[in-house]
Each structure stands twice: as C-alpha cells, then as structure tokens.
Amino acid sequence: MGFIYVLNGKRLKNSMFIILTALFTAWFLFVQNFVHIPVFSTDKGPKAFYRGDDGVVLSFNIGWGDEKAAPIIETLEKLEVKSAVFFLSGSWAERHPDLVDKIKKRGYEIGVLGYEYKDYSELEDEQIRRDLNKALEVFKKLGIKDVEYARAPTGHFDERFLKIAERNSLHVIHWSLDSKDWTNPGKEMIVENVASAKKGDIILLHASDSAKQTAVALPLILKTLKDKGLEMVPLSKMVSDASSKTSEIN
Template identity: 35%
Template sequence: MHMRARRKLFLLTLIATVFTGMLSAVFNPLSAKAKEIQAKPHAVYKVDTDKKLVALTFDISWGNKTPEPVLKILKEKHVTKATFFLSGPWTVRHPEIAKNIKNMGFEIGNHGNLHKDFSNYPDSWIRQQVQLSEKAIKQVTNVKTTLIRTPNGDFNTRVIQCLNSMGYTVIQWNTDSLDWKNPGVSAITNRVLNRAVPGDIILMHASDSSKQITQALPQIIDGLRAKGYQFVTVSELLTQAKVKTQVQ
C-alpha cells in the first residue's frame, strides 16, 4: 500500500473513531458520569427502580427476646425475603437464633463486632473488627458475609474504601423506622408506610432495645402489601436498575 493510501486510511479510521465517540456521548450522555459515580466510594441507600420492591432489613446486636418473635411474625406473614445484619458477639451468644435466621432462608449481613463508630478508628482496627464478626458469623451459620451495615450507620469515605477493599458493599437505608426510639407502634408503622418508595431499603431492629417492633411489624407488612409492594433481599434489590448512592 502506498504511503498516500495509508495516510488516507489512517485519517478515515480516526474520523470514524471520533464520530463514534460523539454519537455515544449524544445518545448515552450519562454513561461516563454514571461510571464515575460508581467508581467512587459509596454506601447504598436505595435502588432506583419502577418495580414496587422493598428490602426489609433488621439489625441485631443485643438480646434474645425480640429476634424470635420477629422471625415468627415473618413466618406467619409468609415473608420469605429479608436481610438481617448480625453483630459478631450477638451471633456467638445466640447461635441457635442465628442458625434459625439462616435456615429460614433469610439473607445475613455483617453488623461489626464492637458497636462503635468506625470513623473514629484506623483502618487496622476496622479490619480487625469486621474480620472478627465475619469469622463468628461464618462459624455459626456457614455464611461468608459480603454486605455490611456499620454500627450506628457511621462511615466516611475512608471507612467505605477500607470496607470495599475487604470485598464488602456498605448498606445504609432510605427509610428509618426509628423503632429503636420506641416512639409508639402507630408512629413506627405510619413512618414506614408513609415514607417507603420503590427500591427502598427499610431499617428496623430485632434487638431487645426495639420494644415495639413486634407489634408494628405485622401492620408494616400488611400495609406495604396493600400498597402493592413485594419483599426482596438487599442482594436481590441491588440487581435492579441503577443504585442510588451517597458519596461522603
């Protein structure tokens, strides 16, 4: 091929490449931005979807009086999909309840070891705490956790980067039931039913500190179903559309 022909071919190839890039930018203008957002450290609060799906999530770090009634309600209401975030010490102290959560088919996530704010401690301490709870949950339930809800929902960019490097996805919530404040059964129920949206992650507790959740939970389940919602695990929710995140 002559030099002139080679140059012509090179110029045509370059023009085609530029033109393809321009078309991509026109018809998919958010792709680069979406990739940029997804690349940043983030916690997941909800999923952007039109499907009426919600994830019921329960944190457990203390007690044995509330967890079993919560599990009983879920069984009676035929709720087979929910996600429980367990602390390491609680799992060790109450292995039969933890095993029951697993055997009932519910998803299990990590809720840390000591219930302290991660952002107040160095990465080495965070890794140690997560590994301790991960080991406890694995030994009791044979589940290797990949989702984590940090104690008190506390995190910053550094904490998320540390947890991501350990293979964890940080899960927050979009609707907080505030059941841990024990504001009254109606207040808990109405807060969830009024705030829940498609793709929601709903925060509740199955610790003994949440004294009214067992009365509110049946109403929450019935109310959400009446609105047309279906229950899925957090992992199932994450497969839906684009994840709504918050970068710290």
C-alpha cells in the same frame, strides 16, 4: 433631624460573614431534615448502596440483646414473609447460634454489622479492620458463607469504611427509610414512619432489645406495604437489578 450612618469596612465584612454563615447553617439543617442524604460516597471510589428501583427491602439490625430477635423472626415466619435481610453483630451471633441458624434456615439474607457495636467514624482504620474481620471469623465458624453485605454498626461511617469493606469484598448497605423503631414511639408511629415507603426503599428496622415495639408493629407494617402494592424483595435482587440497569446505561 437627619442621621448619618457610617459603616466600618472591617465590621461590615464581619457582619456579612456572620449572616452568610447563619444562612448556610440554616440551609444545611433544612437539607438534613428534609432531604435524605444517608451516606458518604466517593466520586470514583466505592459507594454505599441505599436504595434501588423496584420492590422494598426489610432490613433488621441486631447489635445486642437476648429477648426481641426471636419474636421478630417468628412473626416474619407466621406472616409468611419470604424476603428480609438481617445485619448481625459478630458478638451477638456468637452468643445466639440457634437464632442465627433459624435466620439461615428460613432463607433470610445475612449481612455483617461489625463485631462490637461501635461507631466506626470514631475508630482508627486498624480498629475498624480488626472489628470487621473478627465478626467475619465468627460468621465462618457459624457456617455463614459468602457474606456480601456490611453495614456500619451505628450507621455512622466515612470513606475509610467504604474502602475497608471493599477490600473484604463487601458491599456497604445503608437505608433510605428509617422506621425509628428503636425510639419506641408506639407501634402506630412506627407504622406511620414506614407508610411513606416507595419502590426501591431499604427500610431500617431493629431486632435488638432496644426495639421493644417492632414485633407488634410488624403485622401492620406488612399490611401497609401490601396495601401500597409494594413487594418485599431480597436485598441481593435489588442490588443485582440496580447493577444491571447501571451497566445498561453505561
């Protein structure tokens, strides 16, 4: 017995649209999971810096908390780590001037993480401006001068934040490698997440109270980076070197 299949043109178009949409969604999820596209940037406008060429940068976010920052700062000093950058929320810095002073005295760089820990992608432009400016005012009162770097509090942002930061003479800094320490997966897993580091990476770590295992993981993280021959460099050096190379190419 033979069968004759008749396809309705409209139904065929709808089916093809569904298939193509499913394929695109699958491709997008694949890219999100396996290819790190960390930031939004404009073609001609301001861009976020998320990796360089040489060395690695240890970057710590502190949005809130009273317990975990001090042990991390002390561990870095004990292990004679000379270069790191701390992105501080204004509200945290306001409440912990003693720790801010320790960070400064030990020569670590400081960037701004907004004032309150809010998702900038969900705020209006004026709310972002107010939050950022409020944090910068706190920094001035604490003697943090010439702030050059900013990071979106939750890591989520769009073109608006890039432009607002640029108007405040701030470079937006993202990251190329997430330690995922804030999920508290165990110190071994945190170290494993960082073990894939390569030259030019900016490593995201946390010193907020949510990151309960970062301090104990740090010695192993530093040993892993050293064993790979990766030198920890200041963020300012990485940015400057990358800018110089870009200028040479242009």
